[in-house]
Amino acid sequence: MSLHLHLRHRIGEFALDVDVTAPPGLTVLFGPSGSGKTTLVNAVAGLLRPDEGRIAAGDWVLMDSATRLWLPPHRRRLGYVFQEGRLFPHLSVRQNLLYGRWFAPRTARGESLSRVIEMLGIGPLLDRRPGALSGGEKQRVAIGRALLAAPRLILADEPLAALDEARKAEILPYFERLRDEVAVPILYVSHSSAEVARLATSVIALRNGRVVAMGTPAQVLGDSAAMGARGVASVLRARVVAHHPDGLSELDTVAGRLWLPRLPQPPGTPLRLRIGASEVILSRARPTGLSALNILPGQVLDLHDGEGPGVLVTLSLGDGSFAERLAARITRRSAEAMGLAPGQTCHAIIKSVALAPLDIGAGVPDLG
Amino acid sequence: MWNDLAHWLGPAEWAAVRLSIRVSFWATLASLPLGILTAYALARWEFPGKQVLNGVVHLPLILPPVVTGYLLLLVLGRRGYVGQVLDQWFGIVLSFRWTGAALAAAVMAFPLMVRAIRLSVEAVDTKLEAAAGTLGASRPWVFVTVTLPLILPGILAGTILAFAKAMGEFGATITFVSNIPGQTQTIPSAIYAFLQVPGGQEAATRLVIVSVTIAMAALVLSEVLARRITRRVAGS
Numbered sequence: 177m178s179l180h181l182h183l184r185h186r187i188g189e190f191a192l193d194v195d196v197t198a199p200p201g202l203t204v205l206f207g208p209s210g211s212g213k214t215t216l217v218n219a220v221a222g223l224l225r226p227d228e229g230r231i232a233a234g235d236w237v238l239m240d241s242a243t244r245l246w247l248p249p250h251r252r253r254l255g256y257v258f259q260e261g262r263l264f265p266h267l268s269v270r271q272n273l274l275y276g277r278w279f280a281p282r283t284a285r286g287e288s289l290s291r292v293i294e295m296l297g298i299g300p301l302l303d304r305r306p307g308a309l310s311g312g313e314k315q316r317v318a319i320g321r322a323l324l325a326a327p328r329l330i331l332a333d334e335p336l337a338a339l340d341e342a343r344k345a346e347i348l349p350y351f352e353r354l355r356d357e358v359a360v361p362i363l364y365v366s367h368s369s370a371e372v373a374r375l376a377t378s379v380i381a382l383r384n385g386r387v388v389a390m391g392t393p394a395q396v397l398g399d400s401a402a403m404g405a406r407g408v409a410s411v412l413r414a415r416v417v418a419h420h421p422d423g424l425s426e427l428d429t430v431a432g433r434l435w436l437p438r439l440p441q442p443p444g445t446p447l448r449l450r451i452g453a454s455e456v457i458l459s460r461a462r463p464t465g466l467s468a469l470n471i472l473p474g475q476v477l478d479l480h481d482g483e484g485p486g487v488l489v490t491l492s493l494g495d496g497s498f499a500e501r502l503a504a505r506i507t508r509r510s511a512e513a514m515g516l517a518p519g520q521t522c523h524a525i526i527k528s529v530a531l532a533p534l535d536i537g538a539g540v541p542d543l544g
Numbered sequence: 545m546w547n548d549l550a551h552w553l554g555p556a557e558w559a560a561v562r563l564s565i566r567v568s569f570w571a572t573l574a575s576l577p578l579g580i581l582t583a584y585a586l587a588r589w590e591f592p593g594k595q596v597l598n599g600v601v602h603l604p605l606i607l608p609p610v611v612t613g614y615l616l617l618l619v620l621g622r623r624g625y626v627g628q629v630l631d632q633w634f635g636i637v638l639s640f641r642w643t644g645a646a647l648a649a650a651v652m653a654f655p656l657m658v659r660a661i662r663l664s665v666e667a668v669d670t671k672l673e674a675a676a677g678t679l680g681a682s683r684p685w686v687f688v689t690v691t692l693p694l695i696l697p698g699i700l701a702g703t704i705l706a707f708a709k710a711m712g713e714f715g716a717t718i719t720f721v722s723n724i725p726g727q728t729q730t731i732p733s734a735i736y737a738f739l740q741v742p743g744g745q746e747a748a749t750r751l752v753i754v755s756v757t758i759a760m761a762a763l764v765l766s767e768v769l770a771r772r773i774t775r776r777v778a779g780s
Contacts, residue, residue, distance in 0.1 A: 221678050222677075222678075223674050223677075223678070248677070248682075249674070249677040249678050250677050250678070250679075250680050250681055250682045250683075250685075250686075251680075252678070253680070254678050255678075255679075256675065256678040256679075258671070258675060260671070262669075262671055262672055262674075262675040264672060264675075264676070264690060265672075265694075266690075266693040266694060275676070275679055275681075275689075276679035276680055278680075279679060279680030279681050279685070280680055321679070322679075325679050325680055331678075
């Protein structure tokens, strides 16, 4: 089921003007704060009434200003995971989880309580009250509560923004499982390109209330118009090959092997890696005598002038239909000294420690 | 215990105590739903005449109680504008009856009840109510399952305050329903009456002791309940 979003809304100086269709899967609404992401998602939830437009999930219309149709929030059958959790303080975790189910139509086929509890690992928390939970635990319960309302669409508004890095790493895998194991489309608001790379099946990039790019995570993260020259990153698919006794894990990619600090995933696991363009060094010849372990050969696709003295070089890694793109941000001076031009063979050098744990996520099985 | 109390007090005093408790109980209970509605409306809704409603609700707090009592008599007395209709069409008479005393007490206690509940409604995070809406709860269900449990401490505080105020109400009551022993003579009116006659001090003192005891008990009870509810709502 794809989600059609067509709306115009004005709040003071800010104007939101959007007309996009989010394909099934997990769509990340991506953009800096103030770009209109939350306004958009609140319009989908019915918490905000846009000036005009039409919102429809498949053939199920949530609002249409042309026919004056507007479903109130409680009739939209959504699961909304808020940034601050918003668990009911006067109810136990179990009562919070079952709150939405009580209002769902009897015929709705939602997830079973036992499966959600198992999936989110919240069994031991059931009889506690939200006041006694940690931030990460609260957010896991909030995900479960949304899921158990038997929603037709799950909304998540920066559900990790209030958490520290360790808690983010704790919650992200649950959203990956949600994406891969639950057949409900998800609209996920985020300003973090790491979350885009790990979670998205498609991305809608917003800026100043308008859609500036849309596509796969690799397309949008590699788009300097959407990301700004400094924010450009690449998404590489990889698979865990082996874990070595010296503390490194060996991964296979389209262009060769990568070695990263030991990963928790077992061999065979498909992964997605987010590699910032500024973390990549280029070399015409295959370098020797270098401390960096990760050297991937590729071909220069194009060069883009970026902000200031920078140039964005896009490489094509691997060949044929499996080719992937890798962006590198280098100075114009080095590009000229190297005589870089499209079609040339080039080597990309990536430091093993350049990838933070949040940049490494489970790959989408059908893509991996 | 009740028997000992009844023995210790004279029949007139005992009647006043029972009447006061009855009047205050019904005054508080009957005005509670309207109090919650008014508090919610003042805290959350925007409507024309909101400031007028706010003023009318708070008026009994500022006016001399005798004025409030006289206004009640004008409107709801047997010859009053509304009282006439109630009497002729429904056979309901409020003036000089215990029900009238309950009404006077309710009117006087109403601003205190509304203020306490309104504060607690304003303290409720509307984001929690919005979250309940997205989970499928309609407005009335959101109120019952989220708002009401969260404002329970305020409702409790408002109820206790209103009850205490009703127990002590004197001016409006004596003006609207007079001071008829066994009918409309509440504890304060009885104390006043005993003090008007020679040798009545002893009876008055006994009633003062009863008043203080009831007031203290109500305060302690509200503290205990409020702490228990707050602990449950805050969760730990």
